[in-house]
């Protein structure tokens with residue numbers, strides 16, 4: 001399995017920031033891990049022409065292929081612009097746009113049907129963590145957001161505890177390991193041992209150069225979905241190096 005270092009730029013960056021992609025490519029001429037940048041939608045097309053060694057993805061999509069959906073972008077359009085991955089179900093979309101597991105399932109299905117790769121995100125709130133409900137929440141999100149047509153080589157799962165996003169706080173390494181092992185077990189129960197074993201399970205939430213190596217040493221952590229620290233080469237490059245070394 002090739003590990004995945006994914007950067008989610010969120011709503012940050014304009015054309016001026018694209019030079020970061022060529023700098024990243026120069027810093028990692030033959031990376032062991034796959035490097036993915038998901039810039040804001042208007043930058044996808046330009047980003048995709050910069051380097052063969054940096055894969056480009058989108059942060060969201062509409063589930064329909066075309067039609068009267070003002071302001072939305074279909075998977076076909078994202079593919080045409082050069083995206084190969086699409087993040088779906090990020091907690092910021094679930095919160096800001098009231099996206100449900102059903103919406104995420106429909107988007108993931110559209111992504112797969114169009115030959116792109118979904119990164120399906122899930123994670124518990126602080127209240128759910130403190131209430132002891134983390135595994136129940138993850139079980140529910142995983143079961144209802146992941147389509148039956150998902151497979152290990154096409155679909156990535158991202159575990160992102162909501163309370164760890166942009167806060168500088170992370171779960172203990174034991175807690176991260178517990179959730180990743182649980183997701184792996186659920187995937188293998190549903191898709192079979194080999195197929196379920198082939199999904200990459202990313203950790204996301206305050207991944208930094210300072211904590212990357214210890215997070216990547218946890219079994220069933222197959223990469224990271226990085227927000228703030230993916231915005232500069234100075235922060236993202238050591239995270240990629242740590243993943244390559246894991």
Ligand code: 13P
Nearest residue numbers: 008165166205206227228
């Ligand atoms: P931060 O790395 O900024 O905490 O964001 C994580 C995230 O939400 C990535 O999708």
